[in-house]
Amino acid sequence: MKVAILYEDNHLLVVEKPVNVPVQEDSSKDLDLLNYLKDYIKVRDNKPGNVYMGLVHRLDRPVGGVMVFAKTSKAASRLSNSIRKHELNRFYLVVAMGKLPKNSDTITHYLWKKRKTNQVYSVEQNHPDAKKAELSYEVLNQKEGMTLARVELHTGRSHQIRVQFQAMGTPLYGDQKYGDKRVKPHTQIALWANEIEIPHPTLKEIVHLTSRPPQSEPWDIFKDI
Template identity: 55%
Template sequence: MIHIPIIYEDNHLLVVEKPVNVPVQEDASGDDDLLSILKRDLKIRYDKPGNVYLGLVHRLDRPVGGVMVFAKTSKAASRLSDQIRRNAMEKYYLTIVHGEMEKDRGRLENYLVKDRKKNEVYVVGKSNKYGKEAVLEYEEKEQEAGFSLLEIDLHTGRPHQIRVQLSHHGCPIFGDQKYGQDVNHPGQQIALWSHRLVLTHPTKKEDMTFTSHPPEEYPWSIWPSYTEKK
């Protein structure tokens, strides 16, 4: 049984810490997925008859862990989705990359295309009619042993966006086998973590911040002040 830590819950929101290597929703692997696990948990905890509603409003790649918000009502799902469309929901990530960026902080703007058959994303020119704009801002927090710890402010939620953009700019993420195979090794866990979400509550209209910290494992353990204290 996969344990899913609950960060916050009320009648409209369910905020959890997604475990690494668990798909967000059902996929071809047939492995147990986060959405199904949470629906089963709600059904048991609240003794709900029939199907349980839980709205998926954003996603994380399978190998990525950290904070995620789900909607417990259709009204909440609609309003959270609207925040995402307007870029009003702030999504921050921590990641450890090989090397260092050219500047301590900056903004990356690229155009991305996804090859669905290969499940890979590529950077293309602005003139490519299939390219979708991808924007993020980064800030270098720490540097040691050939690695840099970055905080990412994600402005657009394209598939594999952070991984592809950082690799394209010469700093592949530690453990990323897909976009950093030249410097990473099989079996390494990707060092990308959904660290913080800032959103407006769908009914209370209050600004809320939810935080999750990476595990005390290498390479996160290089900077223990950023990891979860067990």
């Protein structure tokens, strides 16, 4: 595994998560990003014993891009508090199939996760296990029956962007789990964690980092943007 480090100090480690890598250990037993980074830091810095690495937010396995880890328990606690106070701003790039209803909008759905199948559904607000999901999007370009959009998350629900775009009738390119049946099997989903803004846990400043999606299909269609 090759992982690009975007920012690092004594409290934070911000990396570019590779696609198709689990964030933490799961039933697949594939090498996960959290344990990889612990081992990497242990060897690089010649640290005795276990290396602390705090997981403060998540990305779906197929998704690549900016991801923040805490290198101390103090940083992990403060970052988690920042997330609870909605001080963590996350932006994504997506390629959706079809045309979005508006050029920009804030949309709200109510989502329910079926844990046995790890599938998320858009349901009515009065569903007993429904959780509110909200995001904003801005259309950047449209080409070849697809739409490039920038998305800002206001809540952090499981599979949120994927399900909300499916609910609008514009599933993400390559997302065969949530509605895109028009591409070949094993096509990579067009969802990328492009940008993050977070208060530094010890310094009075905002850490702002970006990551560009790969120049492969369908991202290369919009390479001029």
